Amino acid sequence: MNGCPIDHAALNSGCPVSGKAASFNPFGGDYQVDPAASLRWSRDEEPVFFSPEIGYWVVTRYSDVKAVFRDNILFSPSIALEKITPVSEEATATLAKYDYAMSRTLVNEDEPAHMPRRRALMDPFTPAELVHHEPMVRRLVREYVDRFVNSGKVDLVDEMLWEVPLTVALHFLGVPEEDMDDLRKYSIAHTVNTWGRPAPEEQVAVAEAVGKFWQYAGTVLEKMRKDPSGHGWMPYGLRVQKEQPEVVTDSYLHSMMMAGIVAAHETTANASANAFRLLLENRSVWQEICEDPSLIPNAVEECLRHSGSVAAWRRLATADTRIGDIDIPKGSKLLIVTSSANRDDRHFESGDEFDIRRENSSDHLTFGYGSHQCMGKNLARMEMQIFLEEITTRLPHLELVPNQEFTYLPNTSFRGPDHVWVQWNPDANPELRDATILLRRQPVKVGEPSKTNISRTVRVEAITPAADGVVTVTLSDPSGKALPKWTPGAHIDIDLGDLTRQYSLCGNPDDLSRYEIAVREESESRGGSRYVHHTLEAGNTLKMRGPRNHFKLDPAAERYIFVAGGIGITPIVTMADHAKAAGKDYEIHYCGRDVAAMAMLDRLNADHSDHLVVHSSALGNRLDIATVFSTATAHTQIYSCGPERLLSALEEATAHWPEDSLHVEHFTSTLATLDPSNEHAxxxxxxxxxxxxxxxxxxxxxxxxxxxxxxxxxxxxxxxxxxxxxxxxxxxxxxxxxxxxxxxxxxxxxxxxxxxxxxxxxxxxxx
Missing domain, CATH: 3.10.20.30 (Beta-grasp domain)
Known part of the structure; x- marks a missing residue:
């Protein structure tokens, strides 16, 4: 495709293709250093542009890239493995010499062939099956670290990050582990052959290695065919072939043997190298995961988002269509830059920032999305978690060798540093002082990390009485950093001994130097409030998650009615503060047995006395819910937190109000264990x-x-x-x-x- 298929003259560049689009070169320059950063201009100015350099449309925003992944009919994956640079006739002849006949694989196969094969071959990739590989991965990583732990300096790529994923890939596939050096050469050659731009004089050598790789894959497959009863994905595929020969064919298995080695090996090796570089360049984050290994699963996810090993994929438009505001003609080739999408501020707040507590890190598109999402994603996650656990435990004092230059194999789609040199003082290795650290095991998360993994350490600054049986707990970051932003109605989760409890924030959202929660000691406490009142002390540290807000104040409401029961005042007080600051009409009904036990009453009287009605059963002025809510009021929103009996009474009393006028906050669930006799499949x-x-x-x-x-x-x-x-x-x-x-x-x-x-x-x- 020559020139540009669409008129971009509106860009006033004097050329149908904008200057930045014309200069885009994915084989060198800024793209090879940091693809996402190099395309920030595109995300902001021209999210879909045509590149004359490669003859592809380039797609860079998150929503657009995900939309392309979602529709694998309109946007065919058939060119995903197509050579992006045409090869010479001599190189083509070299491949033919080896009977090279790579056919469609899971990566580049269209429907209707793709999904039946994917479904047939999926089972070994499920979390239930992958857990069986964890001991083998741990053993390998431990053995490789043992080799260099006392050396003081090492290239992590050469000494561990390349060979371990290769061995894991071979084990997972059921392939013998010999010939590792040859496989490494073959794997690099395959990447250069498909996604790179080898010089003409290099193409024959590359083709030679790829041809040998093809032959090797076929030879091993034939060995397996004689006895397909062994472990591994390829023997599993051979067994499935006997049941579904029209779905799992001979040519397909041969191609998957070769593609599977590359897919399971190289992307994980590169992702791991990227992660170590990124974490060690952000030393404070490295220190955090050394001190708190529970952060590792989400750290892996954020590394995959921020600096993943898959920079881009390719698709073919099968019909005239539009991406964003741009018309894409049928037959157009697309370079969908996942690394750019993963840094899109429109989906990831401050996308260029590296934040291992980012709650939507796992929205990243490094593994793709939809029917062509990487099946081996959870094997890669497992390996990366174990790499980080082993190194942060045994070499927490590790650091990057200063002033090293990071180089990358030039290609459009896959990236990882050729070398990551690190150094440390072997005399300071923790295991020399405490050999028991070698017995520690951090549970591996097989699958997407739960948000409960995203914790931070907070220090108890003070515990002060707030009312009879109620204390206010003030929390801060031990290092003095600002705590995360929050809005009225937000809550945090805190680990109290062996328990986790949720508490609404009741301080000032503008003061991020501290958080405040209020805790009532409940007579029938399951242990949380008792722990706070009788065990917790100023100076203690706690694990905290959040804040999260599922009780958000509607800013469009003209009027608010706030109803709090007992300690349920905690989210309500910050909502009232916000309503007052916004100049909104509001009223507060605060219910309790005795005013002496009603927390924050002084603050409410001081700041909201003209809007506050206190209802105390001891004083005989209990809230008459039916009367207060007898007349439905338009443009009014009701917010309530308190005992379930209060919330139920409110729901009944406001049944005649406009739909969704009532908003309540629950901290306990009424869900029961599923009873199969009362449920249906x-x-x-x-x-x-x-x-x-x-x-x-x-x-x-x-x-x-x-x-x-x-x-x-x-x-x-x-x-x-x-x-x-x-x-x-x-x-x-x-x-x-x-x-x-x-x-x-x-x-x-x-x-x-x-x-x-x-x-x-x-x-x-x-x-």
Whole structure:
């Protein structure tokens, strides 16, 4: 394709192609150093542009890249492995000499062939199967670290990060582990052959290595064919072939043997090298995961987002279409730059920042999305977690060798540094002082990390009386950093001994140097409030997660009515502060047995006396809910937190109010364990993934999704937090959560997969 197929004259550049688009070169310069940073101009100014250099349309924003992934019919993956640089006739002849006949694989196969094969070969990639590989991965990583732990200086790529993923890949596939040096050469040659731009004099040598790689793959496959009973994905494929020979063919298995080695090996090796470089360049973050290994799963996810090993994929438009505001003609080739999408500020707040506590890190597109999402994603996550656990435990004092130059194999799509040199003082190795650290094991998260993993350490600055039986706990970051932003209604999760409890923030959202929560000692406490009142002391440190807000104040409301029962005043007081600052009309009804036990009453009297009504049963002025809410008022929103009896009474008293006038905050769930005798099984169609999964009568949708290797975040798994929400396309949902409003339930556009179910026999989700 010569020139540009669309007139960009409106850019006033004097050329049909903008100057920045014309100068785009993915084989060198800034793109090779940092693809995402090099395309910031595109995300901001020209998110879809034509590159004359490579003859491709380049797509750089998150929403556009995800939309292309989502529709694998309109945007065919058939060119994903096509040589981006035409090879010489001599190189082509060299490949023919080896009978090179690479056919379609899971990466570049169109429908209707792709999904039947994907479904047939999926089982070894599910979390339930992958857990069996964890001991082998741990053993390998330990053995490789043992080799250099006392050396003081090493190239992590050469000494561990390349060879371990290769051995794991071979083990997973069921391939013998010999010939590792040759396989390394073959794997590099395959990358250069497909995604790089080898010089003419290099092309024959590259083709020679690729041809030998092809022959090797065929030879090993034939050995397996004689006895396919062994472990590994390829023997599994041979067994499936006997049952479905029309789906799993000989040529397909040969191609997958070769492609599988590259896919399972090189991307993980590069991703791991990128992660170590990124973490060691951000020393304070490295120190945090050394001190708190529970942060490792989300650190891996943020590394994959910020500096993943997959920079871009390619697609072919099968019909005239539009991406964003740009018309794309049929037959156009697309370079969809996932690394750019992963830094898009429109989806990831301050996308260039490296934040291992980012709650939507796992939204990244490094593994792709939809029906062509990488099946080996959870094997890669497992390896990266174990790499980081072993090194942060045994070499926390590791640092990058100063002034080293990081180089990358020039190509459009896959990136990782050729070398990562590190150094340390072997005399300071922790295991010399305490050999028991070698026995420690951090649980590996096989699958997308739960948001409950994203914790931070906070220090108890003060514990002060707030009322009879109530204390205010002030928390801060031990290093003096600002705590995360929050809004009225937000809560945090705190680990108290062996318990985790949720508490609403009740301080000043503008003061991020500290958080405040108020805790009442409950007579029937399950241990949380008792711990705060009798064990917790100023100076202690705690693990905290959040803040999160599923009780947000509607800024469009003209008037607010706030109703608090007892300690339920904690989210309400910050809402009242906000309403006052915004100049809104509001009233507060604060209910309690005795004013002496009503926390924050002095603050409310000082700041909101003209809007406050105190209801004390001891004084005989209990809240008459039916009277207060007898007349429905338009443009008024009601917010309440307190005992379930108060919330239930409010729901009954406001039934005649406009839909969704009432908003309540729950901290306990009424969900019971699923009783299969009262439930029914149903199907869930995953439209974007091209799968239909079965949900048993005693199984949640969330569990069924995880068992099918589908990424979805979760947290409370009690229908309280909203983390596991999924978009609904079709089918009626039996909503059992405490997050969605009545209107949202009636709209039937989303469901909480941890608890809600299908009313009928099938629902369809946009996953």
């Amino acid at each position: 149903f199907e869930v169609e995953l439209r974007d993934s091209g799968l239909t999964i079965q949900v048993a009568a005693d199984q949640t949708v969330l569990d069924a999704l995880r068992a099918s290797n589908i990424d979805i975040p979760s947290d409370c798994e009690e229908g309280l937090c909203g983390s596991c929400e999924a978009p609904v396309l079709d089918g009626e949902v039996d909503h059992r959560d405490m997050v969605l409003t009545k209107t949202e339930r009636a709209q039937n556009k989303s469901m909480m997969t941890c608890c809600s179910r299908a009313c009928g026999q099938k629902i369809t989700l946009a996953l």
